[in-house]
Amino acid sequence: MIGKVWRIYKTDWKNIFRVPTVVLLIGALIVLPSAYAWVNIKSMWDPYSNTSGIRVAVSNEDEGTEIRGKKINVGNDTVKNLKKNHQLGWVFVNRTEAESGVERGLYYAYLIIPKDFSRKLSSILEVNPQKPEIEFTVNEKINAVAPKIVSSGASSVTAQISQAFIKIVSEAIFKGFYRAGIELEQELPSIHNVEKQIFALEKALPEIEKVGKAAIELEKKLPEIQAKGQKVIELEQRIPEIEKAADSILKIEDRLPLIKETGAKVITLQEKISSLQRAKELITDTATNLSEIENMLLQSLEQMKGASVSQTESKGEQEEVNRIYKELVKIHGNIVETQAELLEKVDKLTKATNTAANFFKSDFANSEQKIHRAADFVRTDLPSLENDIRKAADLFRTRFYAFVKYVHKAADLARNDLPGFESSIRNAADKIRSFESSVNMYDLIEFLKHDPQKESNFLSNPILLKTKRLFPIPNYGSAMTPFYTMLALWVGATLLIASLKVDVDNPGPSFKGYQLFLGRLITFLTIGIFQAVIVSLGDLFFIHTYAVDKLWFVVFCMFISMVFVTITYSLCSVFGNIGKGLAIIFLVLQISSSGATFPVSLTSSFFQTINPYMPFTYAVSMLRETVGGMIVEVVIKDLFALVIFIALSLLLALMLKKPLSKQIQKTAEKARTTRIIP
The missing domain is CATH 3.40.1710 (abc type-2 transporter like fold)
Incomplete structure (x- = not known):
């Protein structure tokens, strides 16, 4: 079997080399795909540089x-x-x-x-x-x-x-x-002081409340204060009287020795009060004796009237006695009158003397000390007290009504504004404590004092993109090389089926159909391999595209070319001219669905759906591995997928070529009658 296939292969090449024009055609078919790839790759080398x-x-x-x-x-x-x-x-x-x-x-x-x-x-x-x-x-x-x-x-x-x-x-x-950071740092002591004052004020709020209540109470007592103020003014008006009294006190102090001496005399007088009592008794006895004398004189007068003496002598004596009697009665009457008054005065004098003597004996020393203290007060404190009284009176006259106004305001503040003020102070203190627990003032100052230039540069470019190039490719042309090389290989395969005869003239009945198919396929594969070698080596050494694995790039190009030739050859061998059209349609579908230019995710759902079933998908992936750097798992996956495409193509051709050959031949003959289709 292999020998017959090999005979067909040798015959094809003998026939080719026998006709120079055919050699030139084959050479053109080998080179033309390369030119297509090289021109496109070079034109796309660095499109954004211009x-x-x-x-x-x-x-x-x-x-x-x-x-x-x-x-x-x-x-x-x-x-x-x-x-x-x-x-x-x-x-x-x-x-x-x-x-x-x-x-x-x-x-x-x-x-x-x-x-x-x-x-x-x-x-x-x-x-x-x-x-x-x-x-x-x-x-x-x-x-x-x-x-x-x-x-x-x-x-x-x-x-x-x-x-x-x-x-x-x-x-x-x-x-x-x-600037705010600098100023904040400078004002930090003041800020801390304000904080301390707010906390102190918060602590003092109960006292402030008391003061507020006191202001309200004071407001209630304003009428009483006003009345007392009026009394101060009245007291000021009586300062002259006070000064007179003060002078009297000083005079009394000056006369204390005399009073003391008088007191001694009073005490002596008290001791002699018994003599007054005896005088009282003498006056009483005198009055009694006068009464007796009066009686005696009265009796004498009566006797004289009854005696028988000369009338002249008797009358003269009688008148004398009568005159004496009258005088004595008068004297006795005066004594009686005087006795009552005298006795009353003696009693008063005795009582007064005893009172005065008792005072000097028991209370005078204490009173003397009080007079000295009062005198000292008059000499030392009274002038300042009078001055204070005058000032107080003047203050009351000039400031009391303003004081009343301020008291009313203070009371109104305590009633209306103090509750809100207390709430504000407590809120401020709570916010300060909350701020201090969540924000470090020194850290805030350090943040504010950052270099403005550096911070501005950071804000204008807040993110630095640290790019790590994985599998880097230096230029756009090299990145597009897998696509255009793969496309050139498919175009080369399409040119082969369009320019060369797919079917082999049957050299004899001994050749099987599959032998004829495989023999001519190997010829096409040989030309495809040459196409791949020319285009891949030209990519690397003529236009100098970048590839990490150059040898594998060439080898994979040869393998991909074999896959594409097998697919197009099988289509044309089975379906004739229709197969050529299918190869072109297949090309169009693969350009958009392979993801070779734009990511397949950017295409429509149709192309995304057929993407896994297109050979371009795996061919371009395999070549990209050689250009950027190979991952063995990816290469094996792509290689396996392309082998499946070869197997499916061969299976399709071997199963359908013989059953469809007669129908395809009739269709081709009808097409040739149009004299348009060869």
């Missing part, structure tokens, strides 16, 4: 603004930065030229910075900030890729503006933080 040729119009209409006396114009700053930016071909024109240029296709897009750009940007410092807008318009009909590039460039411009603005604003903010 974006400066994409012209974008820029029109700056920004009028600028002023922030705290400092003029800024973000539009001008943006233009300056864009002149240094060569990512795109920035062209600086006015609005009219920008709009007409984009519309006519002279520019791919335009950016227009409006008049109020800086003003709106600076509105962040206002209560209602407004976001500025940059007008961006792109002409999408010029090119499919260019709009994406210019949109990326526009986003980059806005990002640069935002970054610069964030840096400026954050630097100003952190400078304010820094």
Whole structure:
């Protein structure tokens, strides 16, 4: 069996080398796919290195603004930065030229910075900030890729503006933080003092409440205080009387020795009061004796009237006795009158003398000390007391009504405001305690005192992207090499079935159909292997694409070419010209479903569904492993999948070729009658 297959293979190559034009055709079929791959790979080598040729119009209409006396114009700053930016071909024109240029296709897009750009940007410092807008318009009909590039460039411009603005604003903010930190550190003792005072005030709230209640009570006693104030004024008015009394006290003190001497005399008089009692008795005896004398004289008169003497002598004696008697009666009457008054005065004198004597004996010493103290008070304290009385009276006259006003205010405060004040103090104390338990003031100061420049730089670029390139590929062309190489191999396989005859003329009845199929297949596989060798070596050494595993890259290209040739050959061998069309349809489906250009997840659900059933999926994955760095498990999986495609293709051909051959032949003959299809 193998010998017959080998005979067909040798015959094919003998026939090829017998005709030079066929040799040239085979050579062209071997080389043409390589040219296809090399041209596409080289054209895609670094497509983003020439974006400066994409012209974008820029029109700056920004009028600028002023922030705290400092003029800024973000539009001008943006233009300056864009002149240094060569990512795109920035062209600086006015609005009219920008709009007409984009519309006519002279520019791919335009950016227009409006008049109020800086003003709106600076509105962040206002209560209602407004976001500025940059007008961006792109002409999408010029090119499919260019709009994406210019949109990326526009986003980059806005990002640069935002970054610069964030840096400026954050630097100003952190400078304010820094100053606040310095001032906070300087004021920290005062803050702690205020905290202590608030805590002390909180502690003193019960006393304050007492004071408030006292103010209310004092308000109630204001009428009483006013009455006492009036008494102070009255007392002030009586100061002259007080001074007179004081003078009297001083005079009494001066006369104390005399009073003391008088007291001694009074005591002596008390001792002699018994003599007065005897005088009282003598007066009584005298009155009694006078009564007796009166009686005697009266008797004598009566006797004289009855005696017989000369009338002249008798009358004269009688008148004398009568005169004496009358005088004596008069005297006796005076004595009687005087006796009652005298006795009363003696009693009073005795009583007064005893009282005075007792006072001098028992109380005078104490009274003397009191008089000395009173005199000392008059000499030393009374002047200041009088001065205090005058001051108190003057204070009452001038300040009492203001005092009343303040007392009313204090009482009103205690009634109306003190409860809220106490609540505020307690809340403030609680918040201070809560703040101190959750925030370390010294840590806060350290945070505020951070370097404003460093903090601003951090805020404008808060995240550094630390990129670790796994399986790095240096350029886009090398990354696309697996796709274009694989595509070239499929195109080469398609060219083979389109240019060369698939069926073998039967050399004799001894050859089986499968032998004819395998013999011609090996010829096609040989050409496919040469195609793979040329395209892979050219990738590596002619256009110098990057590949980690160069040998395996060449080997896998040869294997993939064999897979593709087997698939296309089997389709054409079984279905004839229809198979050629199927190979082309298969190519179209695989370009989108293999994920070779865009990730398959970005395609429609149809292409995502057929992705696992396409040979391109595994062929491009296998070649990517050799370019970026191989993982054995991935290579084995891809290799196994491609082997399955070979097996399915051979099984399809061997099972269907003979049953369908007659029907396919009739169809081909009918197609040739059109004189269009060969």
